Amino acid sequence: MPEELLLDVRRLRTEFSQGKKGSVVAVNDVSFQIHKGEILGLVGESGCGKSVTALSIMSLLKDTPGKITGGEVYLEGKNLLECSEEEMRKIRGENVSMIFQEAMSSLNPAMRVSAQLVEAILLHTDKTRREAEEHALKMLAQVGIPDPARVGRSYPHQLSGGMSQRVMIAMAMSCDPHLLIADEPTTALDVTIQAQILDLMRKIQREIHTGILLITHDLGVVAEMCSRVIVMYAGRIVEEAPVQMLFYEPMHPYTKGLIASVPKLGSGVTSLPSIPGSVPDLSMMPPGCKFAPRCRYAQDRCREEEPPLAELGGGRKCRCVLVQDKEATVQ
Amino acid sequence: MPEWKETVRAPEEEAKGPVVQAQSKPKAFFKKFMQRRTAVAAAVFLLILLIITAVGPQLAPYDPAAPDYDNLLSGPSPAHVLGTDEYGRDVLSRLMAGSRLTLGVSLSSVIIGAAIGTVLGVLAGYYGGILETLVMRGSDVLFAFPDILLAIAIVAMIGPGIINVVIAVAVFTVPSFARIMRSATLSVKESLYVEVARSIGCKNGRILSRYIFPGTMQSMIVNFTMRVGTAILAAASLSFLGFGANVTEPDWGAMLSSGRNYIGVASHLVYFPGLLIFLTVLAFNLLGDGLRDTLDPKIK
Numbered sequence: 001m002p003e004e005l006l007l008d009v010r011r012l013r014t015e016f017s018q019g020k021k022g023s024v025v026a027v028n029d030v031s032f033q034i035h036k037g038e039i040l041g042l043v044g045e046s047g048c049g050k051s052v053t054a055l056s057i058m059s060l061l062k063d064t065p066g067k068i069t070g071g072e073v074y075l076e077g078k079n080l081l082e083c084s085e086e087e088m089r090k091i092r093g094e095n096v097s098m099i100f101q102e103a104m105s106s107l108n109p110a111m112r113v114s115a116q117l118v119e120a121i122l123l124h125t126d127k128t129r130r131e132a133e134e135h136a137l138k139m140l141a142q143v144g145i146p147d148p149a150r151v152g153r154s155y156p157h158q159l160s161g162g163m164s165q166r167v168m169i170a171m172a173m174s175c176d177p178h179l180l181i182a183d184e185p186t187t188a189l190d191v192t193i194q195a196q197i198l199d200l201m202r203k204i205q206r207e208i209h210t211g212i213l214l215i216t217h218d219l220g221v222v223a224e225m226c227s228r229v230i231v232m233y234a235g236r237i238v239e240e241a242p243v244q245m246l247f248y249e250p251m252h253p254y255t256k257g258l259i260a261s262v263p264k265l266g267s268g269v270t271s272l273p274s275i276p277g278s279v280p281d282l283s284m285m286p287p288g289c290k291f292a293p294r295c296r297y298a299q300d301r302c303r304e305e306e307p308p309l310a311e312l313g314g315g316r317k318c319r320c321v322l323v324q325d326k327e328a329t330v331q
Numbered sequence: 332m333p334e335w336k337e338t339v340r341a342p343e344e345e346a347k348g349p350v351v352q353a354q355s356k357p358k359a360f361f362k363k364f365m366q367r368r369t370a371v372a373a374a375v376f377l378l379i380l381l382i383i384t385a386v387g388p389q390l391a392p393y394d395p396a397a398p399d400y401d402n403l404l405s406g407p408s409p410a411h412v413l414g415t416d417e418y419g420r421d422v423l424s425r426l427m428a429g430s431r432l433t434l435g436v437s438l439s440s441v442i443i444g445a446a447i448g449t450v451l452g453v454l455a456g457y458y459g460g461i462l463e464t465l466v467m468r469g470s471d472v473l474f475a476f477p478d479i480l481l482a483i484a485i486v487a488m489i490g491p492g493i494i495n496v497v498i499a500v501a502v503f504t505v506p507s508f509a510r511i512m513r514s515a516t517l518s519v520k521e522s523l524y525v526e527v528a529r530s531i532g533c534k535n536g537r538i539l540s541r542y543i544f545p546g547t548m549q550s551m552i553v554n555f556t557m558r559v560g561t562a563i564l565a566a567a568s569l570s571f572l573g574f575g576a577n578v579t580e581p582d583w584g585a586m587l588s589s590g591r592n593y594i595g596v597a598s599h600l601v602y603f604p605g606l607l608i609f610l611t612v613l614a615f616n617l618l619g620d621g622l623r624d625t626l627d628p629k630i631k
Binding site: 094 | 532537548
């Protein structure tokens, strides 16, 4: 499956300035790759830097206090961080597009649905308005909207959440981007609609061969959709693995905790195991391993020095000294 | 372009009602607005006033400039419902004709002020930085003067006359719009759909005109209505002070001004224009209140 490399993020570092108090590092030394037609899962608790990573790739941090302070983001061989705002504007929507969690508020309430699609299409193609309108209706039909003409004429407040997300996907896909970043696309939807939207995304991946970065905190979604998974914690990647391996044999204590805390039907457990404590405040990070304060296996050396993200073979990476020691003895 | 092979169909239950049959926005707005009695009354009053302004001269019982020397300073009578002035001109006819000048001056000055203030405020809110500082500090300076005083100062500088009154009133309307539109822009700028617009590669100009501006319209409409009231008062005051319309022209402020000389013998010359100004300003303010309450989702 060595497919063509689509996105190559290398040592990305994004900081948020906090005025006089200095700045906090929201994304620290994050590297990963996405191949054509691959769905990569990015999981982690709220506030661990998942969305900031996505916004950094899109260079959409302009209106936030955030700033990319290091690393490279190559999309099909081109470093996006060196692109001018004008170049980036062309790339967004055409080469990479994004869908967001709250589909209902993703659409401009003052514009008809079809007008918004047409706008996206006209921005990146030489189509005439009429062709763009036809293409918009075709896109609406392709994302499974019955009666596209009617939905196209409506305003966003007349649509349900699932419908809005379909429209958003139609809009994001209207110029056939090679990479789709989906930031918690199903979190705000109920489960049946969620399954439909996931089906739709899988269809996009299968048929158009779009690479998808799926950001979520729902491990069920990850298991269903992704081929590889990255687990983030406190702005760092703590584990990377093919999806089956991650679920059968999680290595990092944080991943173990995450998987253990997923409720299972019929297991008869009355209380779910949870990871004690919460994500450390970005401005008050512990010196060593960032997970050490919550880790039940933590030793003194964990609290002193941050372990590197070590390659363990078989496409696995893990940022934990204990795991690395164990692997070393096995070998 | 790669083709999609099949179409994923939404399952039946969703297919049945893809479009939520929500009440259309204008209809819902109208229904909510109709519950506010005072605002509705104000709207009706203003509507009648606008109709009179449009067709006034045809409806007026007399020529507003025609003197009637048999009836000088006569009080209300069946022939002259609101009485006559010092030249025997019919007060009702003059008020009807005067609404054109008074409303025309105040509306056009608010339109000009609103346009400039809105552009400045939206740009300041969207781009921030030095532009925002300049616009906001400039507004603060203008805000430091009481409205009328500022208008008088401007008219004193550029000379009296209707056009100059329009300019003066427009100038002091600008900062209020700049401020309100800036804060409205700041909140709309944060919304997800603006980020989405950016994520599909929209240009700034496009984002401003199609995404930001429509979101700030509510604030603009409300402020516009409120400011018309203020502008009428200001325009009438300037006329009253002799800076605006020629005294011989029918203008509410000017009528009030010339009637003042006869307040002892013919008080109706002061009462009726004054009452009309008062009612019109009140109506605009009540309408503004009603619109604000209807448009603001936070107020039930």
